[in-house]
Amino acid sequence: MTKSASLEIHQINVSQGDCTLVLNRDQAKLKAIVEDRAKNASNANDRALATDVLNSDPLNYLPYCIHAKLSLKDTVKAALLVDAGNDGYGPDVRAYLLKVGAIVPGLYQPQLSLLATHYHDDHQDGLRSLMRDPMDPNKLKLAKQAAAQVGAGHVETTVEAVRPARFFRPAPHDKTVDPKAFRDRSTGLFPAMLAELNNQPTSYTTGQIPKTSVLPIPMGGTNGLQRSVIHLGVDAASQPIDVFVLASDQAYAVDGRTKEDIPNKNPKKGRPSSENDRSVVLMVQYGSFRHFLGGDIGGSTCTIEADVEGKLATVLPTMLPLIPNYRATTAPSHCCSTKLSHHGSRHSNTDQLLRVLQPKVALASTGFRQYFHGHPTAENINRMKPGATWAGQNPTAMGTTLSHILATEIASVGKGKAFDPDTGLNVKVMGDIVLRPVDETVRPRLTTTGTWDSRVTLQIYGSGDFSWVDPSDSRYALRAGEPTPTAGAPGFPIYPIAPFETVCDGH
Numbered sequence: 243m244t245k246s247a248s249l250e251i252h253q254i255n256v257s258q259g260d261c262t263l264v265l266n267r268d269q270a271k272l273k274a275i276v277e278d279r280a281k282n283a284s285n286a287n288d289r290a291l292a293t294d295v296l297n298s299d300p301l302n303y304l305p306y307c308i309h310a311k312l313s314l315k316d317t318v319k320a321a322l323l324v325d326a327g328n329d330g331y332g333p334d335v336r337a338y339l340l341k342v343g344a345i346v347p348g349l350y351q352p353q354l355s356l357l358a359t360h361y362h363d364d365h366q367d368g369l370r371s372l373m374r375d376p377m378d379p380n381k382l383k384l385a386k387q388a389a390a391q392v393g394a395g396h397v398e399t400t401v402e403a404v405r406p407a408r409f410f411r412p413a414p415h416d417k418t419v420d421p422k423a424f425r426d427r428s429t430g431l432f433p434a435m436l437a438e439l440n441n442q443p444t445s446y447t448t449g450q451i452p453k454t455s456v457l458p459i460p461m462g463g464t465n466g467l468q469r470s471v472i473h474l475g476v477d478a479a480s481q482p483i484d485v486f487v488l489a490s491d492q493a494y495a496v497d498g499r500t501k502e503d504i505p506n507k508n509p510k511k512g513r514p515s516s517e518n519d520r521s522v523v524l525m526v527q528y529g530s531f532r533h534f535l536g537g538d539i540g541g542s543t544c545t546i547e548a549d550v551e552g553k554l555a556t557v558l559p560t561m562l563p564l565i566p567n568y569r570a571t572t573a574p575s576h577c578c579s580t581k582l583s584h585h586g587s588r589h590s591n592t593d594q595l596l597r598v599l600q601p602k603v604a605l606a607s608t609g610f611r612q613y614f615h616g617h618p619t620a621e622n623i624n625r626m627k628p629g630a631t632w633a634g635q636n637p638t639a640m641g642t643t644l645s646h647i648l649a650t651e652i653a654s655v656g657k658g659k660a661f662d663p664d665t666g667l668n669v670k671v672m673g674d675i676v677l678r679p680v681d682e683t684v685r686p687r688l689t690t691t692g693t694w695d696s697r698v699t700l701q702i703y704g705s706g707d708f709s710w711v712d713p714s715d716s717r718y719a720l721r722a723g724e725p726t727p728t729a730g731a732p733g734f735p736i737y738p739i740a741p742f743e744t745v746c747d748g749h
Contacts, residue, residue, distance in 0.1 A: 246300035247678035247701065248477035249528045253581065254338055255650035255674045256327025257609030257709045258617065259364040261335055262535060262581060264526055265321035265344055266474045266483050269681075272303045272317050279312060295736065301678070301701050302736060304342075309736040314343025320474040321345075322355045322485060323372075323406075324524065324535060325365040328612045329431060332371025336404060338674065339372075350405045350451045355472065357410040357459075359537035360521045361432055364612065369409075370435040374400040402442070406454055409439055410472070412522055413458045413491055459522055462494050462501035463487030469498035469561075481529050481685050488561060489523040489539075492548055496557045504548045516540070518584060519548040525562060525577065529684030531698050531746075532562075532576065533677070534599055536583035541592030551583070551595040558598055575600030575643060578698050578746040579677060582606040586618025586649075593625060597632040597640060602746045603700060605675055606649040610718050611709055614656040618649065620663040627668040645744050648672050651708045655719040671723040672704025672739055680743075703733070703741035 252263040273296075280292035288310070295306040307314055321344040326335045339345040345354055356373075358366040377399055442453045463470045463486075470487035477483065488494060492515055493503045506515060521537025541551030558576055580601040584590035585608050604626060608617045624630060626647055631639040647669045653661045680699040706723055724740070727733040733740035 243682055244299065245699070245701070246681045247304075248481075248681050249483050249526075249531070249679055249684075250304070250342075251526065251533055251579075251677045252338075252342065253605045253607055253648075253650060253675040253677070254327075254335055255609070255705070255707060255709070256331040256335065256364075256368065256607065257611035257651060258585065258613055258615060259327030259331060259368065259609075259611075260325045260359070260537075260581075260585070260607045261327050261331070261368065262324040262607075263321060263339070263342070263344060264324065264474065264483075264485065264533075265342075266319040266477065267304070267343075268317050268319055269300060269303075269478055272307070272314070273300065275307055275312055275314070275317070276303050279310065291735075301680070301741075304676075305703065305738075305741075306736045308341060314341075315346045317343045318353055320353050320355075320483075322357060322472060322474060323369075324357045325359055326356075326368030326372050328364050329367040329371050330612065332368040332373075333375070335368055336372050345404060349402060349446075350407075352407045352452075354404075354406040355408040355410065356406045357472075357522065357524075358412060358432075359535075360412055360517050362517055362538065363431070365537070366435075367431045370431050370438070373402065373404045373406070373435075374438065375403045377401050400438075402438075405442065405451065407452070408455045408457055410457050410459055410522075411436075412520065413461050459487060459490050461491040463490045463522070464495035464498055464501055466499055466501075469495060477528075477681060477685075479681070479685055481681075483526070483528045486525045486527060486562065487522060488525055488558070489550060489554060490520070492520045492550065494523075494553065494557060494561070496560050498561075504550055504553045506548050516547045519550050521550075521583075523550070523554065527562075528679060531578050531679040531684045534577045534580040534601065536581065536590070538584040538587075538590070540584060540587070540589040542594060543589045543592055547589075551590065551592050555594045555598040575602075575746070577601050578679065578700060579603040579605065582618065582622065584617075585615070586622040587615070588619040588621040591622055591625060593632040596625065596642075600643040602643060602744055603646045603648065603677065603702065604644055605677065606647065606669070608649050608653075609651045609709055610653040610656055610720070614653060614718070616656065616661065616663075618652070618663055618669070620665075623647065623664050623668060627666060643747070646670065646702070646742075648675050648702065648704070650675060651723070652721045653718060654721040655717065658717045670704075671708075671721055673707040673723060674705035675702065676704070677702050698746040699743055700746065701741055701743050703737050704739035706738040 254261040283289045345351045472485040474483040518538035524535040526533040539550040542549045576599045586606045626644050630642040633639040678701045683696050683699045727740045
């Protein structure tokens, strides 16, 4: 069976932040790049390697193009970037998007949408520095002099670098948010980012450029008529790639129309709701493949804040019905893979939600920059490692369905103290993580018994790119990542970390 991958999910390494890229890749255009290299590369060895790749599975085209530093311009039909880490990571994320073809040289990016899950700086602030660069110091000095001459009070200190077609933001809410989040939303970087989006110029010497459409995600992910869905186009077989909003602003809509709030379990007088629990919760769907993105929501192990995970576990079977699984040989699951909510904190990714999702692969966005919060926690890893069981509210516990737990990076020393939440080495450290469902397995046919005729296969690999650690700073160190393939090993030389495949039994 030929293996190609139109949908790509990139968990970009922004250390202790969050950044997920979901994109739809044009396989024909990707193949044309490899064909051109095999025919026209000036070096015989380059032509030979391109020819070998061309004669292999199409899954290898993307990592080869990145390895050979080939332009992937115009190979991405649509891309959604969910969060971008702290402010300092925006330029790194922009470079990554350019490398994988999610953006192209030039200002306006009609194929690109951005989404902020909630108003915390390790999720939203990098979106602004992705879109804007600091102004050149000499130009800034001249701008300030010109402003002073005319008595202007405001001087723009940044310049626009990337203009997405759409920017999805959480719906504005009142002062019941936690104080830090309210500060970020009202006096921090977000209002500056919003003002810059609203004041984008449209006339340039090269012609007119559309403004970014700023689109609030309504509370509960519904406008009262239907569930919010972000469409990322279709693949070559007209199979749609959609991103469903399951919850937003601590509310959900089972039928896609009627909003229901999720209350705090034991609210104290005057205690605000947690901004984490107000995260926009998403489900990526492509044929029989699903990937869960929960932002920073938490669950039942926290005694005060809202049990968003528990509520979603209860209503998810009605919100998004199960997809019939392969020949009904195993219990169907709600997703093939998941990003660990809240970076693998102890109050997130609870038994109750994991039992319903039943993922095969879990991705963790963790590290030590800009802040070290001790993520992922040992409690979280212990809930997912081999031999773990999930009970939730069901008296009969079930064994974990996870076969792989992958992290962007994990600290081994944090704030001067040894950090080892994964004593059994159950988590693979990968840098940027690329997860791709195989097209040919997500477009199955229904059998006469109403089950699918194939199981979803996932291919996964990593970049091996990690945060720089000052060797003279004894307060922080990183755990070693997975090794780079050597000559003769699978994946050599085009994969930075050897790829592997896994089959989703529940799909």
